[in-house]
Amino acid sequence: MSDEQTFIAIKPDGVQRGLIGPIISRFETRGYKLAAIKLISPSKEHLEKHYEDLSSKPFFPGLIKYMSSGPICAMVWEGRDAVKTGRALLGATNPLASAPGTIRGDYAIDIGRNICHGSDSIENAKKEIALWFKEGDIVEWKSAHHDWIYE
Ligand code: DAT
Numbered sequence: 001m002s003d004e005q006t007f008i009a010i011k012p013d014g015v016q017r018g019l020i021g022p023i024i025s026r027f028e029t030r031g032y033k034l035a036a037i038k039l040i041s042p043s044k045e046h047l048e049k050h051y052e053d054l055s056s057k058p059f060f061p062g063l064i065k066y067m068s069s070g071p072i073c074a075m076v077w078e079g080r081d082a083v084k085t086g087r088a089l090l091g092a093t094n095p096l097a098s099a100p101g102t103i104r105g106d107y108a109i110d111i112g113r114n115i116c117h118g119s120d121s122i123e124n125a126k127k128e129i130a131l132w133f134k135e136g137d138i139v140e141w142k143s144a145h146h147d148w149i150y151e
């Protein structure tokens with residue numbers, strides 16, 4: 001299926017460092033299609049909900065503080081295997097363990113400043129897209145590249 005969607009966010013450090021363009025380019029040039037995008041400064045409650053599975057972790061307060069430190073570029077990307085391949089494009093959670101050529105492996109060093117987020121399963125992608133976007137924000141369109149990317 002080429003209509004799988006994933007939630008990708010450029011965290012405050014990625015936005016501040018001028019990496020919105022380069023990160024979007026990785027997804028575009030790979031062949032994925034942008035379905036929604038917005039710059040947003042979410043509430044603490046929204047971020048706590050986004051990371052609710054991690055609420056018992058010792059780094060949770062620091063994570064919420066970091067994620068609240070500036071605007072976030074929230075996106076939905078669509079295409080075949082978008083969730084798994086989206087994670088591969090981002091690289092490992094710890095940038096020092098991320099291979100060069102991945103986003104984190106090229107642009108980040110510290111785990112607490114790893115510049116981007118990507119959904120880790122189709123189920124979580126659905127939850128995250130619903131948390132960050134209203135239904136009407138998701139755009140259905142056919143990219144002019146579609147038939148050159150999929151056979
Ligand atoms: P990912 O963002 O790769 O899905 P995750 O969901 O396990 O990783 O964690 C969410 C974020 O929390 C991660 O991007 C950075 C931060 N984080 C994870 N593990 C951490 C740790 N051991 N120390 C500090 N921050 C951590």
Ligand code: MG
Binds near residue numbers: 118120
């Ligand atoms: Mg995660």
